Amino acid sequence: MDDTGKVTRPAxxxxxKVVLLTATIRKDSxxxxxxxxxxVKKLEQSAQEKVDADAAWLTDVLILNGNSSLNNIISHLSLPIVGENxxxxxxxxxxxxxxxxDGTVTRLSYI
Incomplete structure (x- = not known):
């Protein structure tokens, strides 16, 4: 906030942000x-901030769908098409x- 009362909202x-606003009132002495x-309330998330947050949200654990690790896939994966944001x-x-x-895993059969 500047001296004119203009408010700049934080990202x-x-x-x-909590701001102390002080008025000084004078009359003679x-x-x-x-x-x-x-x-002052923060701005809404920008599109970039939403995408970045969803990229952080999208983890191995989220897509594994019960598989033990990315190096040991034996069943279908869970591949979301919409992020949290x-x-x-x-x-x-x-x-x-x-x-x-779509996350479907096709395992080759051995003959």
Whole structure:
């Protein structure tokens, strides 16, 4: 906030900010100060902040769907298409015959 009362809201990642606002009131040789405690609310998340948050949310544990590790996939994966912050998630596979973009795992049978 500047001396004119203009409020600049903090970025989402900075969070809400508490500001002490002090008015000095003068008349001749008499002065009184009055302080206000105000909270300036953070901005809404930007699109980039939402995408970054969803990228952090998208973890191995989330997609494993009961498989023990990324190096030991024996059943279907859980591949969300929408993040916590409503970001759209699309998937690609280097071999859709083994892992489809919907998370379906096809294990080759041994003869």
């Amino acid at each position: 989402y990642i900075e969070g809400d 008499t002065t009184v100060e009055k302080t206000f405690i105000i909270t 409503r970001s759209k998630i699309t998937w690609a596979s280097s071999d859709t015959n083994i892992i489809a973009v």
